[in-house]
Amino acid sequence: MDEPALTVAALSEAELLERIFPRLTDGDHVLLGPGDDAAVVAAPDGRALISIDTQTQDQDFRLEWRNGYRTTGFDVGWKAVAQNLSDINAMGGRATSLVVSLTMPGSTPVDWVEDFADGLIAGIHELGADGCSVAGGDLGRGREIAVTVAVIGTLDGRRPVLRSGAVAGDTLALAGSLGRAAAGLALLESTVVLDSLSPLQRALVDTQCRPVPPLPAGPEAARAGATAMMDVSDGLLRDGGRLAKASAVVLDLDPVALKTLADQLVPASSLVDADPLDWVLGGGEDHGLLATFPADVQLPSGFTAIGSVQAVGAGERSGVRIAGQPADTVGWDHFAD
Template identity: 65%
Template sequence: MEDISETELLQRIFPLLDTSGSALLGPGDDAAVIAAPDGRTVVTIDTQVQDQDFRLRWANGYETTGFDVGWKAGAQNLSDINAMGAEATAMVVSLTMPGKTPVGWVEGMARGLDTAIRELGGGACSVAGGDLSRGSEIVVTVTVLGHLAGRAPVLRSGAMPGDVVALAGTAGRAAAGFALLESGHGMDTLDEDQLALVKNQCRPLPPLWAGPAAAEAGASSMIDLSDGLVRDSGRVATASGVVVDLDLAAVDRLAAPLQSTAELLGANARDWALGGGEDHGLLVTFRADKELSEGFTRIGSIYAGEAGVTMNGDPLTITGWDHFAH
């Protein structure tokens, strides 16, 4: 990067990004102009920091590509818009990096961002602009705007006793992939299923169809599973003033595909399913009289009581991811 100018870099990456869609005015001016289809705008922001959220080279030898980071930066933010029952319309991206960062890595990041939007089902979302800066490490911050298409936003605070807890997407797979990356098991020693787990960590697959679908079906609450099933269920429990009781058999079904990897690493597959974050699945509650649509799996129930998370009525000690906790 230190061998080319900011202008030259922008000339390289703009052609790699879809800047159409809802952007009435895209990159090139001091700010973008974005359409707000129903007069309301949903906004989210998330950051990836080198050696905090990803490593350029992992313990098992895997080298994180710019494509990986671009994909994940897009996916995790699109997932937050999804969790409100909204649809993404535009994103802006801030990239800070050392001068020694290869230009090809940055081009790969742009491709990953654009590909994630298209392949995950980001619809009319366009990359409307952003910012470049120089720093001691790579930091990628993405802001995504969305619209509700005439629907009410689905909040964390709407769950009520008697509701069903459902999941769209996966839980625990990204945590298993993280454990493999941090292990001494090189990529050339992993089987097809384990390579898929690594991919779940590096390029998550949020079910972007599920948020609007759940909202249309009358979901009472929703949350993106970014920090783990227990921690994010706890956020719904606290916001709604209820008990989220997870079903042990359902959790074990989530853990079953992870069992052989857990045995390889001396880990507990159920712990990954309960506490592992970054799958970006969607946790949804529905009234009990609602039939679950295809793609949603029942994994628990809502009860009255002191806000918290249990499993088959028993308290859980797993907490999930926290940026600042030990």
């Protein structure tokens, strides 16, 4: 008979940290890491990018999904890193250090926490953010698991690429994928048996649980002269609308490019009776990168043109169109019912 799993309630905070610290590695920019009241990190060019994001159990992830998939600590650690690294990437920067806050019930298995720490580090290295490391953080007890990560990054001497720089005539381009995480979420929330999924369908589930933002693309876009850029975390239409509003322009999406993206999701949409175009327009947790470039600039590697930037017409508002027509799919809203 198997012994009961060791839970965090059976350990002191110090004992739990002793299991976590060896899993965390120091990077070049962490001058003083975990163990003191605060970390000391370097700001290589005298400025620091900073962003913060939170995942909460049953709001941003489930420990057990309807189709039987069990979210691992590794999944949560990876995703926490991915979404924060993507925010730095969207400014044209690169991440240098992270601090992590983990709140959890006392019944949480210790090996889940160890798995979480492993996921943090694996995400950093496998996503290509070598040189970034976990500088410290906090452990707390609560009724549910909640993870907050704050990330610090550097611009390496460049100007940040903002949402507000797009101008009429620019090319609208995408790096990374769109709709895959949304398709994976639909499969997780379905009754489709996990073991029955094809490799293509299972890869969509993996994108939801362990997204792969195109980290090299942000700095490359900045070097190529991107005029505006942002991470697509809440859906192409919702986030595109934010960029359009900040720049006071209209983003006109190419329906052919959208169809190409949607066609890749048919293996999932056929199982759950969904329109894959809705996932492309409204799904955002792939953490793809949306950017605008002057029309005479060759798009950097990894970017594909998906539309154009146009001036706001008389009597119009900034926003997103598809072939000149209004689009009505909405993306993710944390406070929507």
